[in-house]
Amino acid sequence: MQKKKTLRFVDVFAGCGGLSLGLSQAGCRGLFAVEKSPLAFATLKHNLVDNGKFKFDWPGWLPKKAMTCEELLANFSDEIGKLAGQVDLMVGGPPCQGFSTAGKRDPADPRNKMTEQYLSLVGLLNPQFIVIENVSGFDMEFENEVGLDALMDGAKEGSYAAYISQRLTAQGYKVTYGVVNCAEFGVPQNRYRLIMLCELPKNGKLSTVPNLFARLKSKAFGFRKSKALPTDSYVTASDAISDLEISGLELISCSDSDVAGFKEAPYDADIIFTSYQKIMRRGSLKNPPDSRRLPNHKAETIEYFKKVQSVCTPGTSLSVSQRREVGTKKHSTSVLGRNSPSPTITTLPDDIIHYAEPRILTVRENARLQSFPDWFSFKGKYTTGGKLRKFECPRYTQVGNAVPPLLAEAIGQLLIRRFNSVAKSRKRRAGSVKNKVKRLLENIKD
Structure with missing residues (x-):
């Protein structure tokens, strides 16, 4: 043959x-x-x-x-x-x-x-x-x-x-x-x-x-x-990233940050909650994936995110009245729905807030929502800003732009x-x- x-x-x-x-x-x-x-x-x-x-x-x-x-x-x-x-x-x-x-x-x-x-x-x-x-x-x-x-x-x-x-x-x-x-x-x-x-x-x-x-x-x-x-429903946000939640964990220094002072959660290679997570972890050989750096949110930012989580309909952007209630003019802010797919992942880290924790998502969580397996590594700086945003493609942008x-x-x-x-x-x-x-x-x- x-x-x-x-x-x-x-x-x-x-x-x-x-x-x-x-x-x-x-x-x-x-x-x-x-x-x-x-x-x-x-x-x-x-x-x-x-x-x-x-x-x-x-x-x-x-x-x-x-x-x-x-x-x-x-x-x-x-x-x-x-x-x-x-x-x-x-x-x-x-x-x-x-x-x-x-x-x-x-x-x-x-x-x-x-x-x-x-x-x-x-x-x-x-x-x-x-x-x-x-x-x-x-x-x-x-x-x-x-x-x-x-x-x-x-x-x-x-x-x-x-x-x-x-x-x-x-x-x-x-x-x-x-x-x-x-x-x-x-x-x-x-x-x-x-x-x-x-x-x-x-x-x-x-x-x-x-x-x-x-x-x-x-x-x-x-x-x-x-x-x-699942064939009777879509894969949900929690199906994708529930194993990466940080609540109750003792954080450690970020292993791959280009800037000092950032933390990440320890990665337990044996925790697999869903069939989707099994696919994402396949081939990682129990090595912790990169790009798990957590944001250094100020106390007032955390309180703001909690307020957004309390008023925002999960999976949708804040309405005009909700933006007025939380005190923001940003149009694209949304909160993940635990039991529904994520909104479209963009190149801006603060467009989406976690469904259970008052923080933005890590690059790795965004990568999971884009279906990148854990063995796939992202290179370069995490974020950029100002005039450089037109010229640079940091990790958050790489993930948001990807197919x-x-x-x-x-x-x-x-x-x-x-x-x-x-x-x-x-x-x-x-x-x-x-x-x-x-x-x-x-x-x-x-």
């Missing part, structure tokens, strides 16, 4: 590696990744390039360092072009700030231009599959139609998703997309993301390509079942099945043609 070919991928705008990790866990093989942030790239490199069982097959001509997609195209376009036919899948989510509903939706935002670089790479690599993940606002119309038309060069639809779909369709791809809640795939978080799944038919016939997005949605229940996760690995794993499983199915069909057709030629030659001899 012929051994199945491994699906090989490249990850663009890779962040700290959430998408690459999930694909690798599914059985795909990474070739290289592109990420401009040195801090985020250091995390990806440590976990998926230099260490562990998911090492990338990094090409010798490409430096293992942070770089932009623009730099990659400018310096290595010839080498990339030679990879055409060797890369089966290209993945990545262009930076979402330009089209996030949480910010100013500016069609002229230069970050949106990175989508063009992504499409240029598609043209060079010509992969069989493409996966793009982005915020749900990726498929919403901009108000500034004039600016959008200029940027899109005549695109008829008013969203970036429609624009990219048109561009990829013109290149021969069957494009399907829609919005999923990551909680459907076992992630303990109500995180809505647009997923675009594209396939370039080997026979050139779009009619033979299934709706990959519809297939992904249909696999959600079975994926949770395969992981022994949840469990969702990525489900996507990887889907594409591997399709990849093998297409390869099997091509082999069967090739065999059929060979037999026809053989019979024709035999008839000629006769």
Whole structure:
């Protein structure tokens, strides 16, 4: 029996590696990744390039360092072009700030231009599959139609998703997309993301390509079942992080803080309360995970958090009247619901308050809510602020920007099945043609 070919991928705008990790866990093989942030790239490199069982097959001509997609195209376009036919899948989510509903939706935002670089790479690599993940606002119309038309060069639809779909369709791809809640795939978080799944038919016939997005949605229940996760409900916040609570514990000095004076809770490797925690702890070899640094809250901050916990409806942001009651103008503050998935994890540490303890979450707790396993280490400083916030990608930001690995794993499983199915069909057709030629030659001899 012929051994199945491994699906090989490249990850663009890779962040700290959430998408690459999930694909690798599914059985795909990474070739290289592109990420401009040195801090985020250091995390990806440590976990998926230099260490562990998911090492990338990094090409010798490409430096293992942070770089932009623009730099990659400018310096290595010839080498990339030679990879055409060797890369089966290209993945990545262009930076979402330009089209996030949480910010100013500016069609002229230069970050949106990175989508063009992504499409240029598609043209060079010509992969069989493409996966793009982005915020749900990726498929919403901009108000500034004039600016959008200029940027899109005549695109008829008013969203970036429609624009990219048109561009990829013109290149021969069957494009399907829609919005999923990551909680459907076992992630303990109500995180809505647009997923675009594209396939370039080997026979050139779009009619033979299934709706990959519809297939992904249909696999959600079975994926949770395969992981022994709840199928009649979603994984909750307490399912994810109850083993990391600190109440009643004697705190110890933080083992990996870039600043002295911080504490962390001791980590008991034998405590596993839920099936989700079992998945998260698998492969950690009883070594305590990093990124468990607790905040040094002032007494008045703790009292403020207690007040927020007393008035806020768990899982939702403070209402206008509730913000007035607790004395804050911050719009995005919410409290975890113990028995429900977390709200969307963001890049700001103080957006979410613990369900039982008057504090913000640790990086590791956020990572758990994003479905990063405990063995996955985060590199660099914990936080940043002021003007540096636009340029640096500390641990909280890395986690908040990431694609949840469990969702990525489900996507990887889907594409591997399709990849093998297409390869099997091509082999069967090739065999059929060979037999026809053989019979024709035999008839000629006769």
